[in-house]
Amino acid sequence: MKIAVVKETAPGETRVAATPETVKKFIALGAEVAVEARAGQSASISDKDFEAAGASVAPRETVLAGADAILCINGPDAASLKGVKPGALLVGALDPTRRTDAIDGYAKAGLQALAMEWMPRITRAQSMDILSSQSNLAGYKAVVDGAAAYGRAFPMMMTAAGTISAARVFVMGVGVAGLQAIATARRLGAQVSATDVRSATKEQIQSLGAKPIFVENVAGIEGEGAGGYATEMSEEYQKAQAELVSSHIAKQDLVITTALIPGRPAPRLISDAQLASMRQGSVVVDLAADAGGNVEGCAAGENVQRHGVTIIGASNLSRTLAADSSALFARNLYNFLSAFWDKDQSRPVFPDDDEIVKGIRLTQGGKIVSERLAGSAS
Incomplete structure (x- = not known):
């Protein structure tokens, strides 16, 4: 079996879908691995590194010729896969609901397209879950970027000139990214609080040493979704949560929002009025920026100033940690195929x-x- 690893062409993409580690593992299974030239350059992996692991390195046309499987980070356009034989596997993050033309192209080319971001949230698939591995890094980087933009110290500091208070960090949405954000902010010495619509996360927040901020005694909460995701909340809960957040957010120095609902626009968590209540110099990092944003006024990939507050529209932060995110993504792909x-x-x-x-x-x-896909089209 020939496995092809292509160089990513999406704007700003720095990751690669295989590493020397996973190349060696695939070869140990009996596969042949071919890597497109310079595919790993942005992730600090040279062509010589891939060759030393046993892969062949060649131009795209040569790599794709005769390939039985194509590994990618982002699904390439079907037109760029000329020469691929019918029946070949295409494995990566394919963005099925937003890139319908590309999916049609894969079908016409006879490919078996496998969207790794739709991996079921079940126990035996945990090691294959690209969303979790990449979100983990994004949660960490959100705190690092937020701390850099904040411009003040995070931990409490007692000096001869006086005491500096610890920064207050509020994490909204306690999935994989949110939990990592809590842990990172705590390691930096911040006072951390967090909220989520899923009551099961309260213990997780406390286990990391943060303070849970939850709406209590409100009927109609619908936050417990399938597969560990949140669903939409009742109107009564939304109102109660907005009131609670408004009173809490005004005291925060850094807010990180992570709320996503699969297949739908990101829910609005922070309004312009709530931003205006925050003190000058505060920072909000919106990890849902690519899905429309949790924060009013957020722009994906941009830093926006509103009422003296910096809103960071975080766009695929895992790309900014290319070596580590590539290593985790590549292991997810290997774990899936080897299973x-x-x-x-x-x-x-x-x-x-x-x-x-x-x-x-x-x-x-x-x-x-x-x-x-058939259901979303109907």
Whole structure:
């Protein structure tokens, strides 16, 4: 089996879908690995590093020729995959709901497209979950970037000239990114509080030494979603939460928002009026900026000033940690393919009735086969 690793072409993308570590592991399984020239340059991996691991390095056309599987970070345009044989696997983050033309192109090319961001949140798929691995890094980087923009010290400092109070950090949304943000802010010495619509996260917040901020005694909370994701809240809960956040946010120095609802625009958590209540020099990092943002006035990929508050529209922060994010992403891909590897055939074999396969398979046999895509189109 020939595995091709392509160089990313999306603007600002720095990651690569394989590393020398995973190349060696694929070769140990019996695969041949070909890497497009300069594919790992932005992630501090040279062509010589890949060659030393046993991969061949060549131009894109040569790498794709005869490939049985193509590994990518972002799904490439179908037109850039000329020469790929029908039936080849395309494995990566394919953004199925927003890049419908590309998915159609994969189907027409006869590719079996597998969207790793749709990996089910089940125990045996944890090591394959690209969203979790990349969100972990994003949560860390959100605090680092927020601290840099804040321009004051984070920990309490007692000096001969007086005491500097610890920064107050408020994390809204306690998924993978939120938990890492809490842990990072605590390590930097900040006073940390956090909130979420899922009551189960209260203990997680406390376990990291942060203060949980939750709406109590309100009926109709609908925050417990499937697969660990949040769902929409009742109107009564939304009102109560807005009041609680308004009173709390005015006292904060750094706020990090992480709330996402799969397949829908990011929920609005912070209004312009709430921003105006914050003190001059405060910072808000919006990790949901690419999905429309949790913060009013947020712009993806930009820093915006409103009422003396800096709003950082964080856009795919894991890209800014290219070496580590590539290593984790590449391991996710290896863990997925190796879990289905058939030693006799020296290739992965995907049962049609497998929960993971059904969740991430988009196209097969020249058709779009994902029930989720069919549902979104109706």
